[in-house]
Amino acid sequence: MFRRERSIPLRGSAAALCNNLSVLQLPSRNLTHFGVVHGPSAQLVSAAPEGVPLAQRQLHAKEGAGVSPPLITQVHWCVLPFRVLLVLTSHRGIQMYESDGSVMVYWHALDSGDASPGTWSGQILVFDIPAKGPNIVLSEELAGHQTPVTDIATEPAQGQDYVADMVTADDSGLLCVWRSGPEFKLLTRIPGFGVPCPSVQLWHGTVAAGYGDGQVRLYEASTGTLHVQISAHARAICALDLAPEAGKLLSAAEDTFVHIWKLSRSPESGYTEVEHCHGECVPDTQVCGARFCDPSGSSFAVTGYDLAEILRFSSV
Amino acid sequence: MSVRTLPLLFLNLGGEMLYILDQRLRAQNIPGDKARKVLHDIISTMFNRKFMEELFKPQELYSKKALRTVYDRLAHASIMRLNQASMDKLYDLMTMAFKHQVLLCPRPKDVLLVTFNHLDAIKGFIQDSPAILHQVEEIFRQLTEVKCFFLLCLWQTYGGLSAGEFQLIRQTLLTFFQDLHIRVSLFLKDKVQNSNGRFVLPVSGPVPWGTEVPGLIRMFDSKGKEVKKVEFKHGGNYVTAPKEGSFELYGDRVLKLGTNMYSVNRPVETHMSGASKNLAPRTQENIAPNPLAKEELNFLARLMGGMEIKKPSGPEPGFRLNLFTTDEEEEQAALTRPEELSYEVINIQATQDQQRNEELARIMGELEVTDQPRQSASKGDDLLAMMDGL
Numbered sequence: 001m002f003r004r005e006r007s008i009p010l011r012g013s014a015a016a017l018c019n020n021l022s023v024l025q026l027p028s029r030n031l032t033h034f035g036v037v038h039g040p041s042a043q044l045v046s047a048a049p050e051g052v053p054l055a056q057r058q059l060h061a062k063e064g065a066g067v068s069p070p071l072i073t074q075v076h077w078c079v080l081p082f083r084v085l086l087v088l089t090s091h092r093g094i095q096m097y098e099s100d101g102s103v104m105v106y107w108h109a110l111d112s113g114d115a116s117p118g119t120w121s122g123q124i125l126v127f128d129i130p131a132k133g134p135n136i137v138l139s140e141e142l143a144g145h146q147t148p149v150t151d152i153a154t155e156p157a158q159g160q161d162y163v164a165d166m167v168t169a170d171d172s173g174l175l176c177v178w179r180s181g182p183e184f185k186l187l188t189r190i191p192g193f194g195v196p197c198p199s200v201q202l203w204h205g206t207v208a209a210g211y212g213d214g215q216v217r218l219y220e221a222s223t224g225t226l227h228v229q230i231s232a233h234a235r236a237i238c239a240l241d242l243a244p245e246a247g248k249l250l251s252a253a254e255d256t257f258v259h260i261w262k263l264s265r266s267p268e269s270g271y272t273e274v275e276h277c278h279g280e281c282v283p284d285t286q287v288c289g290a291r292f293c294d295p296s297g298s299s300f301a302v303t304g305y306d307l308a309e310i311l312r313f314s315s316v
Numbered sequence: 317m318s319v320r321t322l323p324l325l326f327l328n329l330g331g332e333m334l335y336i337l338d339q340r341l342r343a344q345n346i347p348g349d350k351a352r353k354v355l356h357d358i359i360s361t362m363f364n365r366k367f368m369e370e371l372f373k374p375q376e377l378y379s380k381k382a383l384r385t386v387y388d389r390l391a392h393a394s395i396m397r398l399n400q401a402s403m404d405k406l407y408d409l410m411t412m413a414f415k416h417q418v419l420l421c422p423r424p425k426d427v428l429l430v431t432f433n434h435l436d437a438i439k440g441f442i443q444d445s446p447a448i449l450h451q452v453e454e455i456f457r458q459l460t461e462v463k464c465f466f467l468l469c470l471w472q473t474y475g476g477l478s479a480g481e482f483q484l485i486r487q488t489l490l491t492f493f494q495d496l497h498i499r500v501s502l503f504l505k506d507k508v509q510n511s512n513g514r515f516v517l518p519v520s521g522p523v524p525w526g527t528e529v530p531g532l533i534r535m536f537d538s539k540g541k542e543v544k545k546v547e548f549k550h551g552g553n554y555v556t557a558p559k560e561g562s563f564e565l566y567g568d569r570v571l572k573l574g575t576n577m578y579s580v581n582r583p584v585e586t587h588m589s590g591a592s593k594n595l596a597p598r599t600q601e602n603i604a605p606n607p608l609a610k611e612e613l614n615f616l617a618r619l620m621g622g623m624e625i626k627k628p629s630g631p632e633p634g635f636r637l638n639l640f641t642t643d644e645e646e647e648q649a650a651l652t653r654p655e656e657l658s659y660e661v662i663n664i665q666a667t668q669d670q671q672r673n674e675e676l677a678r679i680m681g682e683l684e685v686t687d688q689p690r691q692s693a694s695k696g697d698d699l700l701a702m703m704d705g706l
Contacts, residue, residue: 016490039491071317071491091317147480171480195526196480212424212479213527220538228535231528234519234554235422236483255530256517257551269543274533276548284510284517286419305490306497306514 002280005299005312006051011058012038014288014303017073018198018238019151021289021303021310024077024084024099032293033099034310035077035086036303040069042088044101051312057101061090082131094125096136105134122146124168126184142184144168144176153202154180155244167207167221169197175209177221188224199240201249203263206272208249210237216251218263218272227272232259239290243297248277250300252290256282258302258313280313318481319374320473321488324431325383326371328417328574330362331434332410333387334441337396339578340637350395350635355441357394365465370619372469377492380411382612389620395634401650402639408498409639415493416508416515417573422524422557424482426571427489428474429561433574467565502577520553525560 014020015037024033031054034045046055061070070090077099078085084099096106108125122145128137147170154166157180165180173192179185195212202208206227207219214233219226233253241250249261260278265271285304293299299314334355341351361367384407391398391406398406417430477485497513509515523529530550537543561570640646 013495015494016487039494147478171483172478173480194479196483198483212483213524214530215528223538225538226536226540227538228533230534231530231532232550234523234527234530234550234552236424255552256519259550269537271535271537271543273535273544275546276533279549279551281519281551284514286517306494 001316002278002300002313003316005314007309007311008034008045008047008051008053008301010036010038010043010045010308010310011056012041012043013306013308015039015071016286016288016305019074019076019289021239021291021301022076023291023293023301024079025294027294033077034301035075036289036310037072037075039071042072042075044075044086045310046100059088059095059097059101061088062092062095062107080129083129085129096127106136108138122149122170124149124152140184142168142178142186144178144186144189145170145172145174147171147174150196150198151200153200153207155202155204165202167200167202169200169209171196173197173211175200175207175219175224177207177224187222190219190224196236198236198238201240201242203242203244203247203249204265206263208240208242208263210240210251210253212236214253214255216240216249216261218274220272228274230261230274233257238288241291241300243292243295245295246297248292248297249274250290250292250297252287252302254286254288256285256287258282258287258290258300260297260300278315282311285311317376317488317491318484319376320477320481321377321485321492322375323371323469323473324427324485325377325414325489325492326386327362327431328414328427328434329383329387329410330358330390331431331438331574332413333391333406334358334438335576335578336406336409336639337391337637338441338576340639344637346635346637354394354396358390359438359442361390361393363466366621367619368466368469370621372473375615377488378612378615380492382616385616386619397634397636398639399636399646399650401646401653402637404653405639405649409500411493411496412498412500412503413577415490415496416503418486418489418493419515419517420573421486422522422571423479423526424486425477425479426524426561426573427482427486428563429569429571430574431470432563433569433571436569437576506577519551521555522557523554525557527557529554529556 017037020037022035024035026032030049032047032049034047036043036045041058041060044057044059045053047053059072059075061072063069070092072088072090074087074089076087078087085105086097086099086101088095088097091110093107093109095104097104106127108127122143124142124144125138126140126142128139130136145168149168149170151169152166157165166178166184168176168178170192173195175190175192175197176186177188177190179187190207190209197209197211199210200207202221205221207221209217209219210232211217214231214235214237216230216232216237217226218228232251233255235253235255237251237253239250239252242248243250247263249263250258251261252258258280259276262275262277264273264275266273282302282304285302285307287302288305289303291301293301293312293314299312302311302313304311337358338351338355341354387407387410388403391403418427421427421430499509499511499513503509503515504511507516530552531547533546533548534542535544535546559570562568638646640649
């Protein structure tokens, strides 16, 4: 059972994008950072555990030629072993900041060609990030997708059990599974079936993918074998998140629902199994982002199109 | 954002405009032949070939303010006049109606079905007018020519798009409508909108075509054989979709979104409270620098340059349409319109660009309508003055 907690107000409503909520948990500082895209700006809010907002900041996409100010497509905290970067993407390019958004450390302009550039053409850009400072370098461009890339998920390669480190998804529903290294290697391609895959996660060698037709599918990352198919939602899924410690998966969709699932591996067969834990309806809200707020998955936050607040839920 | 969104936005908003005008013309007891003439003139302007060509060019969406100028022009394509308050209300209703339709579309691609519903209704407006037969036939003939061109444009632009591209179009449309929460009494009455201005998103009814009813978890072995099936309680009350709407020229669209919900007995009213406390002011449009305005002026000039406003044949007296029930109400609405909902175009200073001024002046000259209240020296000033007056 979950109950509604105090909402965090936003200066601007959330835009109708997928994966439109990023959360950075800072338990040592008793703080949680939230990032939401409004449109031409993204809003960062820091909150105390009870949801009391402490600080907020707005970031904008870099200006350029065009009819209107460029729109931000995603705001996301990238947690690296030695530092955390805040990444802002727009059609103009990729902006990277220190984790509190105070200083921009890197700007990568995308070519505006005819249609859309960079990841819109399906390319994945890999950057080398130093432990400190702005010396960020574009190291590789991965070709694997022909349609715009929608989401990227990674997990640390642990032990010999699973070699897959990264999975990328695109508008056609295609998933590419990669292994990182001095150069990235494409391991598997998991074809789509006519609908976009807006959100993807990776957990212990299992790919969890949410699709435009409301399905959540779980695949074996190294082989691409389908293990679980869930008719999870009645509209397009907009976000997936993982609480890796607890093996919990969260799915949110435009049908106003958020569902929490428990992933496990059957000890006999070794196959992935899924159990439904909880369903939450956010009335009259087209959800556009959802994240767990703690590693055990006992609390989560939700954003909705046109909604100028972050909704919070925690288990009782 | 998608560069293929404008035609859909324009056509659907235009369709809603016609529904509302049709209802108000009846409510105000405008004589049948005049009412039909107004609708026909607007329809033939909307589907003018040159205009269509401009409309279907791949381009970004412009602001609500810029688009309103086009509809203001369109609404005045005939013998009918609207005061600013009525034009504001008309535009509010049009935008809220289409916002609702986009939000509730089961699949992103179903926005095409909504478009077809509007187009089917537009055909209906032309077809049932026995009185002005010769005019109807002429429009029909013209429309048959442009119909082919228009349908070709529609098909070329949208016929081959993927689900992902339609999802992008949907997101582009929702961005256009973001933060618009005007309460429409018809929507409130039908429980389609809440009193805070937000639309009701039902969690029951048929799922989109191609989606399964939620509630099932299926688990497979490595050979693809299903080994376990578990049901879970989804929380909604969904059923399978009965059939898919038709994307053909004629057909059962199945979807009701985009059909005419107005009638004489269900008048249109808006509440201007809008301001739910969370309404974030759209300040970015008001502080936009001049270059933004220039771009939009260029767009408007191009688009309206393609609009052939017919000069009325003969001494057809014009009339004023009121979107409110009385003139006093209309005046009151003009005075009390909340600041954040004002469509006042930002103050565009007269440009130094003489050549561009002349170009605009030439286009405006072609758009001239009979009663021209403003007497000013240059036509270029007229356009800018008209913008300022909006």
